[in-house]
Amino acid sequence: MRIATWNVNSLRARVGRVEEWLGYARPDILCLQETKLADAAFPALAFGALGYESAHWGQGQWNGVAILSRIGIADVSAGFDLSAASTGPDDATGEARVLWATCGGVRVGSVYVPNGRMVGTSHYEAKLHWLECLRRQLAERDPAEPLVVCGDFNVAPDDRDVWDPTKLHGATHVSPPEREALRALAEWGLVDAFRRRYSQDRLYSWWDYRAGDFHQHRGLRIDLVLATATLAETTSFALIDRNARKGKAPSDHAPLLVDFEYPPASHEASSPTTVNSASP
DNA sequence: ATGTCGTCCGCGGGACGA
Numbered sequence: 656m657r658i659a660t661w662n663v664n665s666l667r668a669r670v671g672r673v674e675e676w677l678g679y680a681r682p683d684i685l686c687l688q689e690t691k692l693a694d695a696a697f698p699a700l701a702f703g704a705l706g707y708e709s710a711h712w713g714q715g716q717w718n719g720v721a722i723l724s725r726i727g728i729a730d731v732s733a734g735f736d737l738s739a740a741s742t743g744p745d746d747a748t749g750e751a752r753v754l755w756a757t758c759g760g761v762r763v764g765s766v767y768v769p770n771g772r773m774v775g776t777s778h779y780e781a782k783l784h785w786l787e788c789l790r791r792q793l794a795e796r797d798p799a800e801p802l803v804v805c806g807d808f809n810v811a812p813d814d815r816d817v818w819d820p821t822k823l824h825g826a827t828h829v830s831p832p833e834r835e836a837l838r839a840l841a842e843w844g845l846v847d848a849f850r851r852r853y854s855q856d857r858l859y860s861w862w863d864y865r866a867g868d869f870h871q872h873r874g875l876r877i878d879l880v881l882a883t884a885t886l887a888e889t890t891s892f893a894l895i896d897r898n899a900r901k902g903k904a905p906s907d908h909a910p911l912l913v914d915f916e917y918p919p920a921s922h923e924a925s926s927p928t929t930v931n932s933a934s935p
Numbered sequence: 936a937t938g939t940c941g942t943c944c945g946c947g948g949g950a951c952g953a
Contacts, residue, residue: 664953665941689953691942716942717952770953809953863953864939907940907953 656726656759656917657682660805660878661899661910662767662861666690666719669906670698676899677705682912683726684758686765686805690719697721714751720767720806726759735788742784745777753789760918761886762796766806771827779827782809786836790843798844801917804881807861807908810837812847815856816876828875846887848880848913853893860895861908869900880913889916 659682663669666687677685690697690713697711706725712733713719722728732755735748747769754765766789771782789804796802810833814820823829841847849858859874868874882890892914900909 668941689941772953864941866936866938868938904940 656684656761656915657912658684658686658761658763658803658805658880658915659910659912660686660688660765660807660880662688662807662878662906662908664689664691664906664908666692666698666721667696668904670701672899672905674701674705676896676910677702677707677723680896680910680912683724684761684763685723685910686763687721687723688719688765688767688807690721691716692719710754710756712751712754718751718767720751720754720765722754722756722758722763722765724756724758724763728756728758730757731755735792743777743781745781747781747785748788752785753792760801762800762802764802764804764806766804766808768807768809770809771833774825774827774830779830782827783832783836786810786833786839790836790839793840793843793845798883799885800883801886802883803848803886804840804845804879805911806879807877808837808879809877810834811875811877812837812850812879815854816859818857818859818873818875828877840881844883845881846884848882848887848890848915849876849893849895849911851887851890851893858895859909860911862900864907878908878911880911882913882915886915886917889919890914891916 692713693715707723708728709723710731711721752767769782772778860878862869862874
């Protein structure tokens, strides 16, 4: 099962590139962030023509999250089930930033974590609160189930994920409280699937449009596929597709895809074809 | 480099967010 995530920075501006990418990457599930569309403007028919069912939660100009699936999509749920009051003027928990669906037996979340702007601002506090709400939402589920949370977390998990930690020291995306919020998700049972396959630094998923940052390798790894152990242990392949960050009118993020050997192959289901093609 | 994109309004280019 191939699961992918991509912050497209406006789906209206990017739909052609997303269609092109679906055509060659062929994920079973694709989570999108920053569609920046109202639900009525979501191009469900275009994705349908490529074999994908979809769910979208948009709010127009900002944010917007979606899930595309060619292995079924059910039990769609948008947002947090919040009984708690908002925490401030810049509270983001009601914004279109989290969408859930069940696809091929896997519970899938597509998330767009608030940016936070500057450490110490109300936007930064709202980011930490939003991440705590995500943790609470997960805590209501069973970490033994196959589940992934995919998206733009706007946090680089550790210094390998940052082009120059000294330049970003004290900034958002790398601050200890933000990283602690990711660790809290890991403590619940989520594993960074990309890190099951790669341990080196300089493997980024986002580059600023400005100053030639992409070509100078000045980026951050902030787009993640976090999976529960039952899935994560089957990770067979992962890739940040830098080619999708090149060329005409790219998003500032590259898509991340992860292959899981899930559901596990049954030992009793080998077909004659499999037997005939086996090595001697 | 205050470096680039996307949105909006609204018809030219400024304001804002990332």
